[in-house]
Structures are given as C-alpha cells and as structure tokens.
Amino acid sequence: MSDDAKRDDTPAKPEDDGRGTDPAAAARAAVADKLGLLPEAPGVYLHKNRDGKVIYVGKAVRLNQRVRSYFQAGGEKDGKTAALVRRIRDFDWIVTDSDADALVLENQLIKEYRPLYNVRLKDDKAYPYLRITLQEPFPRVEVVRRLDQDGARYFGPFTDVRAMRETLKFAAGTFQVRTCHLDLPGQTVDRPCLDYQIGRCSAPCVDYDPRESYREKVRRMLRFLGGAESEVVDELRREMEERSAALDFEHAARLRDLIAKLDKTTSRSRPVAGLAGDADLVGLARDGETASGVVLRVRGGHILTTHHFLLTDKLDRDLPTFMAQLLREYYPRAGDIPAEVLLGSPVEDPATWQEWLSRLRGRRVDLRIPRRGARHDAVELARTNATFKLREATLQEQVRHAARVTPADIQLQEALDLHTVPETIECFDISNFQGKETVASLVFFKGGKPLKSRYRRFRIRTVAGVDDFASMTEVLTRYYGRLIEKGEQPADLVVVDGGVGQLSMARKVLAGYGLHATQLIGLAKREELIHKEDRTIRLPRRSEALKVLQRVRDEAHRFAITYHRLLRDKRTTHSELDLIPGIGRIKKLSLLHRFGSVAEIRRATPEELAEVHGINRHDVVAIREHFAARDRNAAPPPLPPEET
Template structure:
C-alpha cells in the first residue's frame, strides 16, 4: 500500500506520525491535533512544500501513526521518539549528546559537584545543559571557593584515615576526617544548588543568619569564615545585570537564522537578575517557520532540563502549539518535583514571583508554566535584547564555519599536491634559532586539523653543540622528540603513564622543517633511524617559498595557493616561537654575565635576581627598596647592585 493509499484510513484524532525509508529507518517524527488533516497537508502541490520536506517525501517509503488521548500526550510521545531515533529531517540540537552538565550527587551522604555529559535517573541533581565548557569550569571554581566540597570518589569516608591536600589548602572541609558534620556539609551543598538555580539572594539570607548565630554562640572563627563567604558572594552578585523590574524567574529565548542554521539564545533570569546565558545551534531548519523552530527547541531543551521556570518568553511562537507545550512542561514539573522548588523560594517575603499564575491542587498552590510572546513593555525589550545577542552569535558561528571550511579545503589541497593518502590531522613544524652558535634553541609547533594547538607546542635548549650547525641541531631535536615518543608509548602500554600526562606520545601525520634541502636531509635520516620513515617530511625555504620533497624536485606553488599558505602559517609560527625562546635565553645569559661582575653577589642572590627580573632592562628599572626586598638580599647587597647598574653612589647607603 502506497503512502497516499493510507490517507483515507487516518483518524481525525491527536497522535504522532512517523515517516520511514525503504530500510525501515525513521526519517521524520511529527505530532498532530488531527492526524488525518496534518498528514494530508504533505501530499499537496510539491512546489508549495519546503525543499527539505520534498526531499524527505521522496525518500519516504512507509508511514506509521500512533493515536493518543490528547495533544499533550502526543507531544510527549513525539519528544521521546525524536530523542530515541534522532531523525534526519527533524530539527535537532547540534551535538545534543555532548553538552555538559553540572552534577550534584545529593543522593550521597557527602555530595560532590562535577562536570558530566551523561544524565541518568540516579537521584542526583543535574544543572544545564551548558554550551561553553570553559565558563562551566569557571563556575565550578567559583563554587569551590565559596562553598568548599570534596572531589574524591571515596564511597565510604569512614575508612579514610586522614584528609588529603585539598583540606590543607582550604579547598575541602574534609568530611573524611570528621572535621565537618553531615548536616553542615549538606547545608553547604543546598546553597550550591540555590546558586546554580540563580537564587543567590536566598543564599545571602541564609549566610547572614548563620553568621549571626555563630557570633551569638561566641564561635568567632566560624562567624569570620561565614562573613568572608558572604562578602565573596556579594562581590559576585555585583557583576550581575538587573534585567527586569519584577523579581520573578523566567527564561527568555530568541531565534536568529541563516539558511539551514539557526541559533537560539537563551537567557536565564532569576529573581529579576540575569544570571546566565547559553547559545544553541540547530541544524535542518531551512524552509521552516520561525515559530516551528523555536517550538522544536523548547521540546528538546526542556525535555531534559533540571529546572523549568514558571514563565518562558519567546521571540516567536504559535499560540495553539505553545499552549500544548506549556501543558506538557507543567506535567514535567510535577513529575520531576521541580515545581515546589519553583514556588516562592526566590522571594524574601514568601510571595509568588510576578507573572506567575497559580492553580489550586490538593489544598496546596502549585505553579503553572506560561509561555508568552510579548508584544510590548519591558518583556518585549528583554526579548529584543536576547534576539540581538542571538544574531551576533549566529554571525560568529557562520564566520567560524567559513574558517573551518577553508581549513578543510586547504588540508585537502595539501594532501593532493604533496601526494598524501589523506588530509593530515596532526602537522608538526621545527625551527632552529641561535646567534653565531650561542644559545641554540629549537621549537616544535603543532596544528590539529589546520588550527594551531598551543598546548602542544614544545621548546628545546640544545646544549651539545659547540658552534653554528643547523643540520646537527635539527638532527638532535628530532632525535630527542621521537626518543621521548617511543619511551612514553612504552610507559603508556605498561600502565605507568597516562595519555594526559604524556607530552610526546602522539606521532605527526606530516613533519615540516623550516629550511632547505640540508635540513630536510637531516630530518629524513633521523626518521629512518627511528623506524618512522613512513611519516611524510618536507621543508619550506624562506624567500623563494620552495617546498623541498624527498627524492624529488622542489615544488613551487602559487602565492595564493591555500596549501602553501597553510604551510607558511605553520612555518612562520615555528619561527616566531623559536626566536622568542632564543631571545629569552640570550637576555637571561646577558643578565647573568652582568651579575657575575658585581662584588658580593653570589649564586644564591644571582638566582633570586634572575627569577625576579627577566632581563637587564627590567633590573635597571628596579628601585633600591625592590632589590632589598628580594629573598637572600639585604640593603648593602641591593646598594651594590644599584650602584653597579647606574654608575652612581646612593646617598644614605
């Protein structure tokens, strides 16, 4: 039976419909108030359908449907099926499964807080998802400074005899050593949860009460600790922006789109203050209405969010569809238990936040979820601000994508002109720098997929050379690099070293040498001795910009060739890194030579001066008081240094 033959049998009831391809794979999942009316809308004049829908229908070989009792049930089922199958033609959050969360293990006697990418129903609380991992880790550091907590994974703390280093540096209250009780520790964790919910005012109130109680009980050390936490938290809150006149909790979402890519900016307002923001990118939105895209995001994001505010403001939306989504989110609140936390917790007077509707249920007030598309007033101004931020984020992402695409094309071009089996992932470049053979150093810089990877950069000080010999220097640095790689791989295989601790274990897909045929020959010889002759190695000479190849004529590319430009960028970065390190070594050596001439300045004081001042110029700018304050120095020694550098006598010395 063809797809159109099934149309007369579709019921005029709410439910979910599923398009499948010839292999049974799920192409698209949708929900409908009336299955018959919604599915029939697909089989009209193809010219009136979005391009994406036309392509989907061309691939569709079968149609299934599931009838539900109401539209909210259909929405729940649709969200579950999309999450399970991730259909190609549905709007999907990009890299949905990789977004990180903050996990608070409140199911443990002494909870921990850490970053995770897996959410499960294990009794813990999850906050997120977040898109900026760096910001997330900074938040974690702020929490650890305000409310120290344990990071160890011990399940039975009674078996731990003494606290770890974190206790001594005041990063952990040491529940393992019995230095903090269970109730006090869990109060700290409750305050962390309030912080992550954006309810910092509630934390301030609690801290003030605890501080006053400790002072009244003459526990002055504890009161001082609470006072310091209070001041630190107030300092953090001073940086937050007041976003609305009311003190209510709300999320504000706005959409920006370009072609097949859309960005949803989500701002979190808690107690009237903007406490955080995230940007999410969605694929496959071309041809869809703006309201459809935002509704699809609401379903995917709030279907797994820890906290659902009572009010959600949108830049676009369909009233009927949003009513169903609001009903579904209210059910999620009840199921997760976040509704009670979404009550009056953020209000000092215990009153419900502004804009929060209430319903009576079981003799207890419960919050409903409202979704609005404001047309005027402060809420509209707030949505407009978020929309502007969404547009800026979208433009940045488009520029980043363009840059990534150019790098991919450059790597593909590089593989083609150099005869590589495929685009190289890890590129390494080496350069030598010295002054007439003095302070010879070498640099190793790395590109990963065409982008510089500064964390992988390495520098070498070559001590075995007695004169200017670039070939010998190149041979030494490559030998040291690949000897270390072999040693680290052996340690990793035996479990004595982790890959995170290793620095040289990864082998390159391409080696580039800053130089000509001589440097290339030295590099090839080392790779052959190391049993790594299979690694492609080339040299790029300055001025002529010729690419020297093993056993072949030098290759000359056009100046605007993306492959040449990529190699030039890599070579220039290696040269910059090597020259910078060489200047640093030369400056330190010059300073050391000067200090050796000053009477009364021995090895200990020389090291102190070299550590405090990177070069002679910085040392000359130092005052007598600064010199005398250094470890191992006194006023007499400081005066000797000052007189020697300035050629003058200092009165009163």
C-alpha cells in the same frame, strides 16, 4: 562495484498511484491505500524511506489532514519538502489522547530515531551538567553528561564547558563541598586531601565536619546555584551577627570572608529590568538552514547562566520550527525549569508546549511570547545574544573555510563568477565502447586534491545504445537521490561533461532535489569551453582556474575508462572460462589466482595446469582442448547476458 552502482536510486513520487511490478510503484499504491485509513485524531506520524528507515517524525492535531497534505498533488511545496516527499515509501502513525501527549511522544521518537529531515542540533553532543548527589549521606558535586532520575540535583546543561568548570570550582570551593568520589561514610582515609589544606573542602571524610553541618553547606550551595544568591548572603549575615554576639569570632570571620566572595559574584551578575523573579528567556536568530538559539536563565532577577545552541534543518523551515526543536532539545535535559518561560519568537501550538513544560516541571509553567513591555525588552536580550552567536559561528566557519582553500580555488571563483569559493568539486563523466557497456564516473576533489573515498562509479541501466544525455540524467538522479537520503551535501561546484543541453538537464535534476543553490557548470572536452546557465566562458590556456578544471575532468575520464576496462575484462574472463566443461567457480578462481589472467592460462603447459589446486587430469585436457578449438576457429565466444 559501489552501492550506488548496485541499487536503484531513482526517486519516485508518492503522488503517483501507478500499480504494477515496479516496487516503487507498488509502494506508492500502498501509501495511497493507507491514506484512507488515517483517523481524525491527534497523534504522531513517521515517514519511512525504501529501506524502512524513519526519515521524518511529526505530530498533528488531525492525523488525516496533516499526513495527506504531504501527498496532495496541488499542494505548494518548496524544493526540499518535495525532496522529502520523493523519499517516502511508507508511513506509520500512533494515535494519542491529546495534543500534549502527541508532543511528548514526538519528542521521544525524534530522540530515538534521529530522523534526517527533522531539525537537529548542529553539534549533536551530550552537554555536561553539575550533579549534586543528594541521595548520599555526604553529597558531592561532579560533572556528568547524562541526566538520570536518581535522586540527585542537576544544574545545566552547560554549553560553555569553561564556564561550567569555573562555576564548579567557585561553588564547591566557596561552600567547602567535596568533589571526590569517596563512598562516605563507609570509606575512610587516614588524613584529608589537599582541598582541605587550601580551604576548599570541610573534610567530612575524616569527621572534621559532622553530617548536619555539612548538609547545611550543601543546602546553601544548591540555593546559590539556583539563583538565590541574595537570600543566601542575607542568611549568612544573620548567622555572622549571631556568632559575633556569641563571641565566636573565628567562625564569624569565616562567614565574613564567605559573604565577601558571594557579594563579589552577585555584583557581577547582570540584573534584568522588569524581572524580579525566576524566568527563562529564549531567543532565536536564523540564517538559511542554520539557527542560533540562546537560553538566558534568570534567577532572582539576575542572569545566572547562558546556554547557546546551533541548530540545522534540511528542509530550511521557519522560526517556529526551529523554536520547537530548541525547546525539545533543551528542556528535557534542563536541571531546573522556572515557572515562567518567555519566547522571543512564536512556536506552533503554544498551549500544547506549555502543558508539556508543566509536565516536565511537575508544576505549572507559563509560556509567553511577550509583544511589549518589560518582558518583551528582556526577551529581546536573548534574541540579540542569539544574533551575535550566529554571526560568531558564521565568522568562525568563514575563517576555517579560508584556511582550507587554495589560491587556484580562489582564481576559479573569480574566473567563473561563483558566489562561494569551490573548496570541493565533483565531476561526472560518461564512457562507452562501441555503444556497449556504458558507464559513468564521479570524482571528488577537496582543496585541489582527489578525495577517493567520495569517488563513485555507475553502470547505466535504463539507456539503450549511445545516449550520453540520457545516461547523465540517470546518473545524476541516482547519485543525488541517494546523497539527499543520506543527509549529505553536494560539492561547492558540480561539473558535468557536456554543453548547454547537459547543463540544463543537470540543473533540472538538482532542482528536483531542492538543490537550487548548487553551483553548476558544463565543460566541453574539445573546445575547453565552460558553460554556465547565463553565458559561455573561454579561459586562457595558462589559467590556473582552467588547469584545475582540466585536472578534475581528466581524472573523471580516467576513472570511467578504468571501470569500463574492468567490466570488459570481467566479461571476457567469464566468457572464456565459463565455457570450459567441468570448470566451476572454485576451479576458475584457483586458475586465475595461479596465473593471473586468461592469456596466461592459455599459455600454461599441461604440467603447470596440473599443479593448480583442484585441477585434475580431465580438467587439464578440457582446458587444452578448449583453447585449441579457439585457436582453430578464431571466433569469439558468445557473451553472457548483461548484469541487471
């Protein structure tokens, strides 16, 4: 039996203050009591679900006002926020000394718990950094995926791995800084590697480059990576002139070639009008639950690198929320933070964020949201890039989606006038036998094929007798409550067994979980009518779209019937063998393992029964007498009580 069939997934509203034996009611009452203990102080709060799992972390200037706002009956909440509130069974809070401390703690807890309802990176992976091991006598440059407080200098994170590799190749090769993993000066080699032969390393491993000379190369590379290209070039020109004056023409020629390479790179970097120094330009673009964030790192008035992030939010909130998460994701991992950070969109409580950035940097950071002038024009560039990146990501998803759908899926979209192609379909069916053992099934199809890992089956627990309407309500409530809690999405098309009434009920259940946009239809068995909320559709018998729906519907019915038979067989097995004196669980399993069914046990000879492991002579007599009595009476044994 699936987890969905075992657990009570019915959501409960924390606004209710009912007390009693119901665990959900008790949890709501405990929440109501706890609200009165909240202090009027800054801090962080953690919402938890029935399993004690943290599903949302937030910060507040006044904890009592913020946390209570979630549970106020008159509060205006959108569907997705209401869905979050229904999952809350408990909450905790931590008081801090200031808003900035609350922000720091909130960031730490979000990274620790990765709550379902907080904004998160859509591609939540570890982005790479360039690491220069300054703590070593002969530093090296390497690629890593974590930032440590180890005395090394980090640049990144790089969201474009190819660009990062090109930067590594150019910087290390140009300044002849090693990329090997030799432990210098202790580890020695007989001769330098190929990088020395092609001019990409100065070979400190064989003492071709003394320590002070080598570290000067590293220092220049660091300044170059930090955006001070022009200063490095000017410094090299002065040294080249000094070498020429000293008649060291060979060294001067090497410096000339190095200057030429750096000049070529500097000329390709784009200057930003109105910005002569260092700054980060942070732009956002949003479409529904997804947002694109771009950070342009401007150093010395030129764009040095571009970092792009895709973020997603289950609660479909506003730009300030996305901006807060972009800052939270990027800056703790940033290799360097400039003195000025310019935002293209507002963020809640900017003074607190400015203090937080200043703490990360160790020096003051000015956080600004320019409204006009050169800085506004500069940050518009970041916002424009974010818009293009979002369009690119949307287009890529559309291309991937088009490659997955089938012609029948497209026909189904056209026939039913759906707003998206139903690549995935889930269908619910109810089954019962003589008003007993009511069960339900869910089948899931992807690309026209069943995806059995998403199949679910349910035993109806709250409905007495035959009531398909109430049974379907229970199943949808349990399934989508659990689905939302796990952070999963419904299929592109949801099919329920029934007509307009079932369809209206299903829409109400889905809307309660914030799933207003879910495409939903009802499919009547006999008439083959398709019910939508605004009309009823009858498709031609030979329609491929109808065949798709029939195939899904028939599979849901088959799965429900199979489960129904399994439960009936299970009850029959229990009722027969549990009534035989001396036959406990172990002996019962041994008999079923040997004979396969109760019918075969009934037909077995005394000799065959005696061969079963654990069955003695008295058991054989008891089994034979039980079935002999059954044959004489032909009366069905009493059924055990229903499972709960």
